[in-house]
Amino acid sequence: xxxxxxxxxxxxxxxxxxxxxxxxxxxxxxxxxxxxxxxxxxxxxxxxxxxxxxxxxxxxxxxxxxxxxxxxxxxxxxxxxxxxxxxxxxxxxxxxxxxxxxxxxxxxxxxxxxxxxxxxxxxxxxxxxxxxxxxxxxxxxxxxxxxxxxxxxxxxxxxxxxxxxxxxxxxxxxxxxxxxxxxxxxxxxxxxxxxxxxxxxxxxxxxxxxxxxxxxxxxxxxxxxxxxxxxxxxxxxxxxxxxxxxxxxxxxxxxxxxxxxxxxxxxxxxxxxxxxxxxxxxxxxxxxxxxxxxxxxxxxxxxxxxxxxxxxxxxxxxxxxxxxxxxxxxxxxxxxxxxxxxxxxxxxxxxxxxxxxxxxxxxxxxxxxxxxxxxxxxxxxxxxxxxx
Ligand SMILES: *Cc1c(COP(=O)(O)O)cnc(C)c1O
Numbered sequence: 001x002x003x004x005x006x007x008x009x010x011x012x013x014x015x016x017x018x019x020x021x022x023x024x025x026x027x028x029x030x031x032x033x034x035x036x037x038x039x040x041x042x043x044x045x046x047x048x049x050x051x052x053x054x055x056x057x058x059x060x061x062x063x064x065x066x067x068x069x070x071x072x073x074x075x076x077x078x079x080x081x082x083x084x085x086x087x088x089x090x091x092x093x094x095x096x097x098x099x100x101x102x103x104x105x106x107x108x109x110x111x112x113x114x115x116x117x118x119x120x121x122x123x124x125x126x127x128x129x130x131x132x133x134x135x136x137x138x139x140x141x142x143x144x145x146x147x148x149x150x151x152x153x154x155x156x157x158x159x160x161x162x163x164x165x166x167x168x169x170x171x172x173x174x175x176x177x178x179x180x181x182x183x184x185x186x187x188x189x190x191x192x193x194x195x196x197x198x199x200x201x202x203x204x205x206x207x208x209x210x211x212x213x214x215x216x217x218x219x220x221x222x223x224x225x226x227x228x229x230x231x232x233x234x235x236x237x238x239x240x241x242x243x244x245x246x247x248x249x250x251x252x253x254x255x256x257x258x259x260x261x262x263x264x265x266x267x268x269x270x271x272x273x274x275x276x277x278x279x280x281x282x283x284x285x286x287x288x289x290x291x292x293x294x295x296x297x298x299x300x301x302x303x304x305x306x307x308x309x310x311x312x313x314x315x316x317x318x319x320x321x322x323x324x325x326x327x328x329x330x331x332x333x334x335x336x337x338x339x340x341x342x343x344x345x346x347x348x349x350x351x352x353x354x355x356x357x358x359x360x361x362x363x364x365x366x367x368x369x370x371x372x373x374x375x376x377x378x379x380x381x382x383x384x385x386x387x388x
Pocket of ligand 1: 067068069070093094096097139165167168188189190191193201202
């Protein structure tokens with residue numbers, strides 16, 4: 001157990017963080033090369049990152065963005081979602097999932113999730129369907145793949161566009177393929193809270209060439225000619241703007257880091273799955289705690305490693321959070337429920353019992369690439385001794 005003396009008298013436990021990105025010299029070197037090149041905005045590195053990401057995720061087109069949130073907004077726009085439309089979304093997700101339809105003037109309609117996966121199903125979506133619904137956003141929550149095939153069928157039956165918020169999903173698989181490739185369009189996050197990080201950043205992926213082209217244009221002010229094309233021409237051709245676009249660009253500094261991180265993704269996933277198995281062996285023996293697991297149709301990257309705290313445990317979720325805090329362990333409350341937030345308070349009185357139970361009774365355990373054996377053992381010891 002590592003001890004750090006803060007004032008020479010009272011040794012305090014070194015803090016165990018809930019997460020930490022896996023970064024090193026390679027990322028620093030890649031960024032330094034971009035700085036030396038003089039081209040730091042969106043350019044050749046971004047194009048290379050897009051190509052590498054598309055290949056890794058087995059999709060035809062990838063369009064880099066400033067974040068997953070902006071990728072989701074573009075996804076809704078290219079999918080043709082209009083002001084006044086209803087978009088079905090899980091409340092059990094980071095709030096950006098619900099905000100994206102709001103940005104394009106559509107209304108998020110919150111639906112419940114499956115108890116085991118924390119993800120929407122064709123059944124929970126069906127209960128939220130309205131006459132104004134034109135699209136759904138499904139999430140691979142915490143990296144757990146959503147069961148896409150039945151949802152795809154249900155969307156086709158009702159003529160709805162299927163958008164996947166795969167913010168947490170890079171490295172997760174669904175029926176043997178990377179998640180995200182079965183939706184009409186998917187959005188990814190490279191925030192440090194996810195596995196692969198570029199500091200901030202995101203990606204839109206799709207197999208639809210027209211949608212990819214439009215997303216590419218919209219992210220760059222809807223400029224008729226890209227900055228890269230403009231700069232490579234000695235005499236720049238005139239610009240034209242066919243519609244109102246956005247500045248949702250990624251920089252080459254970020255993309256250079258993303259390329260290095262993408263090369264490490266498989267190792268990140270393997271390491272996390274190994275650490276989760278160590279947690280699993282211990283937690284299987286603790287009465288009242290249940291650890292999230294792979295569904296039978298896919299594998300998780302375990303972006304979030306959450307446990308359910310049942311009444312038999314003795315402590316409730318808040319008490320367990322405090323108990324861990326006293327032992328220098330920084331856990332987190334489970335995934336939020338957007339419909340319970342003031343931002344969406346007008347929609348509060350809807351029954352989402354599974355969402356409310358999960359958001360109130362789950363806790364996210366420390367899990368990151370460089371989590372040490374002694375640190376993990378401290379977490380396990382604390383979980384095993386709720387009274388001590
Ligand atoms: C993190 C996250 C987002 C937001 O990603 P940013 O890149 O920070 O915009 C959106 N949806 C889900 C499900 C997330 O976990």
